[in-house]
Amino acid sequence: AAFAQTAESGTPVAFADLVALLERIFLRHGTSERVAAILSENCASCERDGSTSHGVFRIPGYVGSLKSGWVDGRAEPTVEEAGPAFLRVDAANGFAQPAFLAARGRFLEMVRDNGVAVMAIRNSHHFSALWPDVEPFAREGLVALSFVNSFACVVPPGGKAAVYGTNPMAFATPVAGADPMVFDQAASSMANGDVRIAAREGHVLPAGSGVDRDGKPTTDPKAVLDGGALLPFGGHKGGSIAFMIEVLAAALTGGKYSREVDWSAHPGAETPCTGQLFIVIDPERGGTGAFADRVAGLIGEVKEAGQDRMPGERRYARRARTLRDGIPLAPARLAELRALAGD
Ligand code: NDP
Ligand code: PYC
CATH class of the missing domain: 1.10.1530.10 (Malate/L-lactate/L-sulpholactate dehydrogenase, four-helix barrel)
Structure with a gap:
């Protein structure tokens, strides 16, 4: 939680x-x-x-x-078709969500026409949760995945220097007779925002959350924020997910790696300018004719097995x-x- x-x-x-x-x-x-x-x-x-x-x-x-002039609040995104199922979006140093929404209509047509489509957004500031981006797709009967990289504040497993962002990914699927199942989680032990809230409210972090500026484990949120870093969740497995998200959200889109975000000339800036990738699939193309029922059945089994709630x-x-x-x-x-x- x-x-x-x-x-x-x-x-x-x-x-x-x-x-x-x-x-x-x-x-x-x-x-x-x-x-x-x-x-x-x-x-x-x-x-x-x-x-x-x-x-x-x-x-x-x-x-x-x-x-601070770091982000353009009036940016006009440009949308370019890179193939029948591939949209490239340049957010023009603006916020990610307006760029995404400018391309969403054409993107949905591509998903319906091809069964799957990719949207690659670059030069975009994403400072929010990802679930608002993906949940609506599932309400329209589609399966959606999204990935964003942020700014370097996560060390690779065993490392001392922050290379990765907290790099969230979100997944949304329709469920027959119920709200979509959506998970939305950082690749780090916790979100940087939660570390900042903990520092403000004087809480300690759970053991294993982060390291101080010398790379030593710490539960002090201020030590994590002051030259330290977070750890990926789940050791090398979370490290690989963080790596994958740098590749998908930055290398593939043309956005900056988390490590390349440099806002030092803009004191007060907090919104990382990086990239975001969407992959949206029409599950009806799987041909089972019962996709959402099958997902509902799986959730029933998961709960019967003892998980008290779904994401x-x-x-x-x-x-x-x-x-x-x-x-x-x-x-x-x-x-x-x-x-x-x-x-
Ligand atoms: P959490 O660990 O709070 O939650 C991760 C997911 O697990 C959620 O979908 C949550 O569902 C689910 N979950 C939590 N507890 C349980 C449980 N007991 N049983 C079943 N499911 C559970 O998320 P994070 O701290 O990793 O991330 C928080 C937010 O920060 C995310 O929205 C993320 O997108 C955002 N973020 C944004 C970044 C950016 O660059 N824009 C960077 C990093 C994070 P539920 O919500 O229902 O509790
Ligand atoms: O909470 O880790 C975070 C975060 C980074 C960028 C936006 N949110």
């Missing part, structure tokens, strides 16, 4: 009101109306679903990147609760957001 605790108490804010507040912040800091609308919906959705490490906690980081179920439960009762925000966080909006 996420290391950071999801707030369950605070001032309840309706989803639409949170989107509107975030939209004012983005517009005030120089984004286009389209970018403000997309990022506000995305970030508020993370907060609504309890993706705490990528909810409103990230807003000062978005603002820092915009104010995504916590988010869906929290979504239902916060849409009904409001999204709880700590008063200090709400005040910070209102100040950034100039209210």
Whole structure:
């Protein structure tokens, strides 16, 4: 589970009101109306679903990147067809989600026409969770995979220098009679955002999470952030996943490796400029005629075998609760957001 605790108490804010507040912040800091609308919906959705490490906690980081000139909040992405089932997208140093959405319509046509398609996005800033990108595909009957690399803050197994980003991957599949099964996880022991929340709140990290600046194991989040690094999850196996994601999201797309991200000339910048890859498949092409039923059956067996919940179920439960009762925000966080909006 996420290391950071999801707030369950605070001032309840309706989803639409949170989107509107975030939209004012983005517009005030120089984004286009389209970018403000997309990022506000995305970030508020993370907060609504309890993706705490990528909810409103990230807003000062978005603002820092915009104010420092590191990211272009008005970028116009370009979309290019590299084959009947391959889209190349240049986000033009803008945010990843508006670039993705600019290409999504054509991408869906390619998936329907060919049974599978790839979208390779470069020069893109992804500062959020990945599940908002893939869950809608599964709701449209498709299987989706996405990969993003970030900035060097993860050492390879046994290493001292950070080479990899926290490099998340997400997978979404339709399930007959139920919400899609979606997992969305970093290739590191935990997300960098969770380390920062732990440092802010004075928590120690679980053993095996990271190393200090000398490469020694530490549970101190400040030591991880101050010249140290996270470890991949699961030793060499997570290391290989982190490697694969650098290859798919950066080498293949033309985006920067996590190690190449250099924002030193932009103090306050926090959004890594790298790349993102999507692979989306129409499962009906498998010819079984019963794909979503088969997935539902497998989930039934997994639960019968003892797993108490599937990935995504916590988010869906929290979504239902916060849409009904409001999204709880700590008063200090709400005040910070209102100040950034100039209210
Ligand atoms: P978590 O470890 O919190 O969760 C990973 C996945 O496991 C989720 O799908 C979660 O589902 C599921 N899960 C957690 N606990 C259980 C359980 N007990 N049983 C079954 N499933 C479970 O994620 P991470 O900390 O690795 O990553 C957090 C977020 O950070 C992700 O959304 C990721 O995309 C984002 N991130 C973004 C980066 C970027 O560059 N943009 C970089 C790194 C991370 P559920 O959500 O329902 O709990
Ligand atoms: O939480 O590791 C993280 C992260 C990096 C970039 C965006 N989120």
